[in-house]
Amino acid sequence: MIESFGLGLSVLFIWLYPGRTGTSFSLLIGQICGLTLSTAPAGLYRYVTTPVYALDHAEQGNYYSVLVCRTDEAETALTSAPDAVAAINNMESFSGHRALFRTVFGSAAGCFKKTVLTGSHLESMHAVAAGRADIAAIDAVSFRLAERYRPDLTAALCVFALSAPIAGLALVSSAATDDTVIERLRQALSRAAAAPECAP
Secondary structure, three states: EEEOOOOEEEEEEEEEOOOOEEEEEEEOOOOOHHHHHHHHHHOHHHHHHOOOOOOOOOOOEEOOOOEEHOOOHOOOOOHHHOEEEEEEEEOOOHHHHHHHHHHHOOOOOOOOOEEEEEOOOOHHHHHHHOOOOEEEEEHHHHHHHHHOHHHHHHHOEEEEEEEOOOOEEEEEEEEOOOHHHHHHHHHHHHHHHHOOHHHO
């Protein structure tokens, strides 16, 4: 997604996972899974900032995942979850993978009837809505965006549980990005966050 943030900057947001490193291409800015950032080799990325989202059920700077099912299965979704087909966006994702297992099984260990890899939170929502999966964990920010821009999709889904809050996702740049550009990015992001269209 390209967004113009003023100051002549066009920012490319990329979700980063292992194998798509900050030094393998000219990354200006990307939002990275905390799990990936915490295990990345030293010197791979430069920290820019961490967005603070207007989310219920979490302190500033934190976020969580919502566990979703189809609307007609909300009452039994949590108790029957171990026997469900689970949609997972990426095996390296905390919000779509580990948060799901920890909320359902109490730890990263556990086994669903079947798991379906979808590639994104949006596709996980589609999989549940279409009946290809029974449940999925969606990061709360992505779900809020879907409620705003894809209400037809979220109308078919029901939130039946929340994961425990964790630290928010950082924005990072390539290790080669210099201090001047990092500061300009921070200024541009601050202006963007204050724009009316970014209001909750």
